[in-house]
Amino acid sequence: MNNKLLQFLIVSFILFPAIIMAQDNERFKISFWFGVREIARDSMPDNNNLDFLNYLLDTKRRDNEQYAGIGLQYKPFRDWDFELRFTSLSDLDPRQFELNATRHISPYLRANAGFFTFPVYIEDYFAYHSHTSPGFIGDINSNFRQRIIREWGIKTGVVFALNYKRFNSLLKANAGMASFSRFDESVAQKKYNANLRREFRYASHFSPALFFNPELEAGFDCFKLGNTIFGAQLKTNLFITRQAIDYTRTVYYWTEEAPEVQRINNPRHSFLKFDADLGVYCRF
Amino acid sequence: MAKKVFVLIVAVSILRIISGCGDCPDDPVFFEFTDVSISNLDNSGTWSQVTTSDTMFSEAVAFDISITGYIGPDRYKSTFLRSSGFSSCYAFSKCPEVLKPVHPITALSVYTLYPLDNDIPENSDVSNLFVASQYYGKLYQSLPSLITDLKNKTYYDDFGESFNIYLKSNISNDKARFIISVRLDNDSIISDTTNTIYIKPRK
Numbered sequence: 426m427n428n429k430l431l432q433f434l435i436v437s438f439i440l441f442p443a444i445i446m447a448q449d450n451e452r453f454k455i456s457f458w459f460g461v462r463e464i465a466r467d468s469m470p471d472n473n474n475l476d477f478l479n480y481l482l483d484t485k486r487r488d489n490e491q492y493a494g495i496g497l498q499y500k501p502f503r504d505w506d507f508e509l510r511f512t513s514l515s516d517l518d519p520r521q522f523e524l525n526a527t528r529h530i531s532p533y534l535r536a537n538a539g540f541f542t543f544p545v546y547i548e549d550y551f552a553y554h555s556h557t558s559p560g561f562i563g564d565i566n567s568n569f570r571q572r573i574i575r576e577w578g579i580k581t582g583v584v585f586a587l588n589y590k591r592f593n594s595l596l597k598a599n600a601g602m603a604s605f606s607r608f609d610e611s612v613a614q615k616k617y618n619a620n621l622r623r624e625f626r627y628a629s630h631f632s633p634a635l636f637f638n639p640e641l642e643a644g645f646d647c648f649k650l651g652n653t654i655f656g657a658q659l660k661t662n663l664f665i666t667r668q669a670i671d672y673t674r675t676v677y678y679w680t681e682e683a684p685e686v687q688r689i690n691n692p693r694h695s696f697l698k699f700d701a702d703l704g705v706y707c708r709f
Numbered sequence: 710m711a712k713k714v715f716v717l718i719v720a721v722s723i724l725r726i727i728s729g730c731g732d733c734p735d736d737p738v739f740f741e742f743t744d745v746s747i748s749n750l751d752n753s754g755t756w757s758q759v760t761t762s763d764t765m766f767s768e769a770v771a772f773d774i775s776i777t778g779y780i781g782p783d784r785y786k787s788t789f790l791r792s793s794g795f796s797s798c799y800a801f802s803k804c805p806e807v808l809k810p811v812h813p814i815t816a817l818s819v820y821t822l823y824p825l826d827n828d829i830p831e832n833s834d835v836s837n838l839f840v841a842s843q844y845y846g847k848l849y850q851s852l853p854s855l856i857t858d859l860k861n862k863t864y865y866d867d868f869g870e871s872f873n874i875y876l877k878s879n880i881s882n883d884k885a886r887f888i889i890s891v892r893l894d895n896d897s898i899i900s901d902t903t904n905t906i907y908i909k910p911r912k
Binding site for chain 1: 753770854911912
C-alpha cells in the first residue's frame with residue numbers, strides 16, 4: 426500500500442514538472458504543520474514583591490514545547506488574502522490562534538495586519554512566599570500550582586514575497602503591542618506556633634508592551650492534481666519583547682476586614698518565543 | 710363491595726403519592742440552645758485540632774466551642790404528622806430536617822480570669838481580642854461577624870453549633886483562663902469556663 430502511494434507520488438512529481446506559480450484563480454490554501462517552540466526569559470532576584478514572570482515556564486526548566494497547527498487562507502479579491510491559524514500545544518487544545526489580513530501591494534511587497542494569542546505556563550509561583558516569609562507556613566495550600574496565561578497582541582508589518590519556479594517564500598517583519606491576560610491568584614499563610622493567618626490576593630493588570638515579530642515562510646510546490654497544488658513548507662516565527670506582569674496586591678491579616686492594598690509595578694523582563702515547524706499545504 | 714373498597718384505597722394512595730412528590734418541606738422544627746462546652750485546640754500547625762493538653766504557645770491560644778441544644782416534644786409531633794402515609798415522597802434522597810433555634814445566639818463574650826499582660830488585667834472583657842472560624846478557611850472572622858451568621862442560621866438534621874475562637878494577642882503571663890458566655894435573644898446566658906491553660910513561649 427505504502428509502495429503504491431510512493432509510486433503515485435513519484436509519477437505525479439514527474440508528470441507535473443512544469444513551473445507552478447501561484448495562479449490568480451487560486452483562492453484557498455490549507456496547511457498543516459508540526460513544530461517545536463523555545464521560550465526564553467530572564468530571571469530577576471526576588472525582592473519585596475512577587476514577580477510572576479520569574480516563574481514563567483521556559484525551556485531551561487522543561488523541554489521544547491511541541492505543537493501542531495492548521496492554517497486556512499482565503500483570497501476573496503485579487504489584492505487581499507485572509508489567514509486564520511490554530512495551533513495546539515501538547516494538551517491538544519487549540520489555545521493559540523492568529524488572524525491576519527494581507528494587502529498585496531506589488532508582486533514582491535505586501536502589507537500585513539492581524540491579531541493573535543498564544544499560551545504560556547507559569548507554575549510554582551508561591552515558592553516565592555515560602556522563602557520570603559520566615560516564621561510562616563509559606564502556602565497552606567499544599568497543592569502544586571500551575572496556570573496558563575495568554576499573550577494577546579495586535580501586529581502590523583510589511584511582507585516581502587519571493588516566488589521562483591516551484592519555490593515560494595514570505596519574509597514578514599511585524600511589530601505591535603501585546604499583553605498577558607489578566608488573572609487572579611491568592612495565597613494564605615499561617616505563622617508557626619501562633620494563631621496569625623494572612624492572605625495575599627493578586628489581581629494582575631494589562632501591561633502592554635511593544636514587540637518585534639519577524640517570520641519566515643518557505644514553501645515548495647511538489648505536485649499538482651487537477652487544479653490543486655500540493656507542497657511542503659517550513660515556517661519560523663520569532664517573538665521578542667520586554668514585558669512585566671503588574672498587579673494589585675491585597676493583604677488581609679486575621680480577617681477580611683481592613684486589608685492593605687498596593688499597586689505593584691514589576692520590572693520588565695526580556696521575553697523571547699521562537700517557533701520552527703515543518704508542514705504540508707494545498708492550494709486550489 | 711370489597712373490590713370497590715380496594716380500588717378506592719389504591720386510588721387514594723396514588724393520589725397521595727402524586728401530591729406528596731415535590732420539594733422538601735421547609736417548615737422548621739424549633740429547638741433550644743442549652744449548654745456550652747469548651748475544648749482546647751492545638752493551633753501550632755497549619756490547621757487547629759482538639760487536644761487534651763492544657764499547654765499552649767503564647768500566640769496560639771485557641772478553643773473549640775460547642776453549643777448543644779434540646780428539642781421538645783413538638784419535634785416528634787411534627788415529624789409524625791409529616792411522615793405519615795405518603796405525605797412525602799422523594800426520589801432516592803431523604804429530605805434533611807430543617808431546624809431553627811427558638812432563641813438564636815445574639816452575642817458572645819469572653820472574660821479573662823488572669824491578666825494577659827500588663828495592660829489587660831484579670832476579669833477584663835477580651836472579646837475583641839478573639840477571632841473565630843466556623844470552617845477550615847484561609848482567614849478567620851470577627852466575633853460580630855460570626856454572631857451575624859449565627860443569628861439567622863438554619864440547621865439541617867443536627868442542631869448543635871460548633872466553632873473555634875482564637876486569641877489574637879500574645880500572652881505574657883504563664884497561665885490563662887477564660888469564661889465564655891453566649892447570650893440568646895431572650896437575654897438568657899449560657900456559659901462555660903476553660904481549663905487553666907499553661908502558657909509556653911513561642912519558639
